[in-house]
Amino acid sequence: MIKLARDEFQKALDVDPGYAKVHRNLGFIYLQQGLVSEAIKEFKRFIAIDDSSAFVRATLGNIYLGKGEIREAEKELIRALEIDPRYPKAHFYLASVYERVDQEKAIQQWRRYLEVASDQPGEASIIHSVRKRLKQLER
Numbered sequence: 239m240i241k242l243a244r245d246e247f248q249k250a251l252d253v254d255p256g257y258a259k260v261h262r263n264l265g266f267i268y269l270q271q272g273l274v275s276e277a278i279k280e281f282k283r284f285i286a287i288d289d290s291s292a293f294v295r296a297t298l299g300n301i302y303l304g305k306g307e308i309r310e311a312e313k314e315l316i317r318a319l320e321i322d323p324r325y326p327k328a329h330f331y332l333a334s335v336y337e338r339v340d341q342e343k344a345i346q347q348w349r350r351y352l353e354v355a356s357d358q359p360g361e362a363s364i365i366h367s368v369r370k371r372l373k374q375l376e377r
Contacts, residue, residue: 240267240270240271243263243267244264244267244268247260247263247264247267248264251264256287258283258284258287258288259284261280261281261283261284261287262280262281262284262291262294264276264280265277265278265279265280265281265284265294265297266297268280269297269301274301274305277301278298278301281294281297281298281301282298285298289321290321291321292318292319292321292322292325292328293318293325293327295314295315295317295318295321295328296314296315296318296325296327296328296331298314299311299312299313299314299315299318299328299331299332299335300327300331302314303331303334303335308335308338308339311331311335312332312335312336315328315331315332315335316332319332323354324354325354326351326354326355326358326361329347329348329350329351329354329355330347330351330355330364330368332347333347333348333350333351333368337375341375344375345372345375345376348368348371348372348375349372351368352365352368352369352372355368
């Protein structure tokens with residue numbers, strides 16, 4: 239099924255290489271398949287065409303975080319928050335980045351995450367864990 243979707247997206251790009259959403263969708267398909275380098279390329283192609291998605295920037299930042307590329311992760315996550323300052327996942331991932339390099343900034347981001355996530359139903363299960371983590375860091 240995923241291979242079929244990937245093939246269809248490739249065909250769409252043959253017709254219109256500037257179709258941003260196809261690059262985004264291919265990025266997610268590659269990510270599901272564990273093809274991280276290919277996913278990064280597709281997300282960057284998406285951003286080159288349409289730089290208005292905090293979601294894609296945060297996803298790219300999280301990928302870089304997973305690869306240990308902290309500066310790249312920070313850059314993408316800050317850009318995601320410039321696009322949408324209330325995007326909870328970007329605050330969550332940026333706090334995770336800062337835990338590796340600057341505890342005070344991590345604390346600030348965890349607090350900011352709690353502020354923006356409190357009214358987001360999809361974040362309810364994470365909020366408790368973040369509160370516990372914040373208490374640990376504040377000791």
